[in-house]
Amino acid sequence: MRTVYVNGDYVAEEDAKISIFDRGFLFADGVYEVTSVLDGKLIDFPGHAARLARSLRELEMPAPVTEEELLEIHRELVARNDITEGLVYLQVTRGAADRDFMFPDADTPPSLVLFTQAKPGLADAPxxxxxxxxxxxxxxxxxxxxxxxxxxxxxxxxxxxxxxxxxxxxxxxxxxxxxxxxxxxxxxxxxxxxxxxxxxxxxxxxxxxxxxxxxxxxxxxxxxxxxxxxxxxxxxxxxxxxxxxxxxxxxxxxxxxxxxxxxxxxxxxxxxxxxxxxxxxxxx
CATH class of the missing domain: 3.20.10.10 (D-amino Acid Aminotransferase, subunit A, domain 2)
Structure with missing residues (x-):
């Protein structure tokens, strides 16, 4: 059973929920990153974190957590899901608000979702x-x-x-x-x-x-x-x-x-x- 991260909680994937009003769902108003895992460790994490920060700035979207907290979430998911080779997917959206083309109020909390994908043989792909x-x-x-x-x-x-x-x-x-x-x-x-x-x-x-x-x-x-x-x-x-x-x-x-x-x-x-x-x- 895979454990995923949704807005501060580690939950079983079948229990994970995001609002139908989330702007990532309604407007594709979100950004993402994918970090590879080899030997149970994260590849190029600082680069991915820096690019995420830039994407958020360009869209005037607040960061849901600090880079240090993001690293800890990545490591926790890798550990909980016993990932030796695979990927960690991260997505940040502008959050949930009643549907409107205008951005919601600045105090609307962003949504943060992460999950892992096991990819045995990732480094030795045929x-x-x-x-x-x-x-x-x-x-x-x-x-x-x-x-x-x-x-x-x-x-x-x-x-x-x-x-x-x-x-x-x-x-x-x-x-x-x-x-x-x-x-x-x-x-x-x-x-x-x-x-x-x-x-x-x-x-x-x-x-x-x-x-x-x-x-x-x-x-x-x-x-x-x-x-x-x-x-x-x-x-x-x-x-x-x-x-x-x-x-x-x-x-x-x-x-x-x-x-x-x-x-x-x-x-x-x-x-x-x-x-x-x-x-x-x-x-x-």
């Missing part, structure tokens, strides 16, 4: 050895993708488009350039250079992205942050994505065209190895 296939789709999301909101309908539709095409994910394209995957940041490798879109309001500022790019630079790899096209990706030597739940995942095909040799390349493999090794050392 897909990391075979790579994944992606398709390209138009990016039809709202403009502030740098805020990690819970409005994930279009990315979910993108995943289903990919599934229907026999692929595992979709890369979204806007004004001729790739923005990101449905739930990850996108990269290509050409020669000795790793290329990924620059930060801005068009993409999520990935916590795994930041760590991987830092580690790549430390490993003397060249990194170029700029836009790239699907055509450029098809002509690349390698491609991959990063996220908290997939770490570094090779991409071997885009829109039916093989990338490089059609198999995971050495840069993605090395970055995955470095990321997992280094992240485990500093996990908390």
């Amino acid at each position: 897909a990391a050895k075979t790579g994944i296939k992606v398709i390209s789709i138009p990016d039809r999301r709202w403009g502030r993708r740098d805020i990690k909101t819970v409005q994930l309908l279009y990315p979910s539709m993108g995943k289903m488009m990919a599934k229907a095409a026999g692929a595992q994910d979709a890369w979204m394209v806007e004004d001729g350039a790739v923005t990101e995957g449905t739930s990850n940041n996108a990269y290509i490798v050409k020669g000795n250079t790793i290329i990924t879109r620059h930060l801005g309001e068009e993409i999520l500022h990935g916590i795994t992205r930041a760590a991987v790019l830092r580690m790549a630079s430390e490993a003397q790899m060249q990194v170029e942050e700029r836009s790239f096209t699907i055509e450029e990706a098809m002509a690349a030597d390698e491609a991959f994505v990063t996220s908290a739940s997939t770490f570094v995942m090779p991409v071997v095909e885009i829109d039916g065209a093989a990338i490089g040799t059609g198999a995971p390349g050495p840069v993605a493999a090395r970055l995955r190895e470095i990321y997992l090794d280094e992240s485990r050392k500093v996990a908390i």
